[in-house]
Amino acid sequence: MKSSPLxxxxxxxxxxxxxxxxxxxxxxxxxxxxxxxxxxxxxxxLRPGTGQSALELFVETLxxxxxxxxxxxxxPYRALxxxxxxxxxxxxxxxxxxxxxxxxxxxxxDAALALIVFFATIYHGLRTRGPLGYLATFAExxxxxxPLNLVEQITRTFSLVVRLFGNIMSGVFVIGVVLSLAxxxxxxxxMALDLLTGxxxxxxxxTLAMVFIGSAVDGQGxxxxx
Amino acid sequence: xxxxxxxxxxxxxxxxxxGAIGPALAEGKAVAAAMEAIAxxxxxxxxxxxxxxxxxxxxxxxxxxxxxxxxLLLFANPFxx
Numbered sequence: 001m002k003s004s005p006l007x008x009x010x011x012x013x014x015x016x017x018x019x020x021x022x023x024x025x026x027x028x029x030x031x032x033x034x035x036x037x038x039x040x041x042x043x044x045x046l047r048p049g050t051g052q053s054a055l056e057l058f059v060e061t062l063x064x065x066x067x068x069x070x071x072x073x074x075x076p077y078r079a080l081x082x083x084x085x086x087x088x089x090x091x092x093x094x095x096x097x098x099x100x101x102x103x104x105x106x107x108x109x110d111a112a113l114a115l116i117v118f119f120a121t122i123y124h125g126l127r128t129r130g131p132l133g134y135l136a137t138f139a140e141x142x143x144x145x146x147p148l149n150l151v152e153q154i155t156r157t158f159s160l161v162v163r164l165f166g167n168i169m170s171g172v173f174v175i176g177v178v179l180s181l182a183x184x185x186x187x188x189x190x191m192a193l194d195l196l197t198g199x200x201x202x203x204x205x206x207t208l209a210m211v212f213i214g215s216a217v218d219g220q221g222x223x224x225x226x
Numbered sequence: 227x228x229x230x231x232x233x234x235x236x237x238x239x240x241x242x243x244x245g246a247i248g249p250a251l252a253e254g255k256a257v258a259a260a261m262e263a264i265a266x267x268x269x270x271x272x273x274x275x276x277x278x279x280x281x282x283x284x285x286x287x288x289x290x291x292x293x294x295x296x297x298l299l300l301f302a303n304p305f306x307x
Contacts, residue, residue: 004301068273159287166290204283211280 070214085206092198125216238296245292
């Protein structure tokens, strides 16, 4: 049987700390993202080239999404949400590189990402509403809802983890099974489907992070929108 | 293979198969409603499809939960060994 999708295979030993393969892939992806960002933004000009145009298109779309969802100035959220989207997208698509397993197919990476979203939600809630104002949002719409709202904080973070993990891991798993049953070149359509799933999941992860932060920040903007 | 392992394999299959029914029906309903709404108001397609995607992801999570339970039963069963 194929190895468990929950177990970690060790990559190499760094002193006393075992470094697993997903960690290596994660650092490689981060380095690639940083390098690509540096290359694209190195020479910004008023008459943008291809790379700069693509980047500007992405940032403008992101800003518009943030404005629509959170209903506030996108500047404080752009970096976090854009990085989350790009990282999850690149991580999901890294399965295209032979021999690389996407780090998002591991529970730990997804848990780390979801925890970042969890703490960012609290941070932005505290930043915009103040401690008392943020605590008061837990008593909305009525005071009876406090336990439910508290539980929701945990469950929605957990579902964020499990959603990304389940989707990406099942894609990897299905390709492995089909490859061992049918052989070479047969899983290619499934890999194409995986690209779509990966993009949609990256979008959904970023959108949900946006929605969570938006719900913590202010109801004003989203109410003004509709 | 002892009894627990046999039961776990069957339970994993049952979890995935029955867990897929509900989300499948729900996703069908959601997409049908979104199609109808887009047909009525094509100018709202952007907002509708964004909401649809997020909603579908929410619904799909139920099926993914079942998948994770099945994987736990197969690979990380606390009652085996």
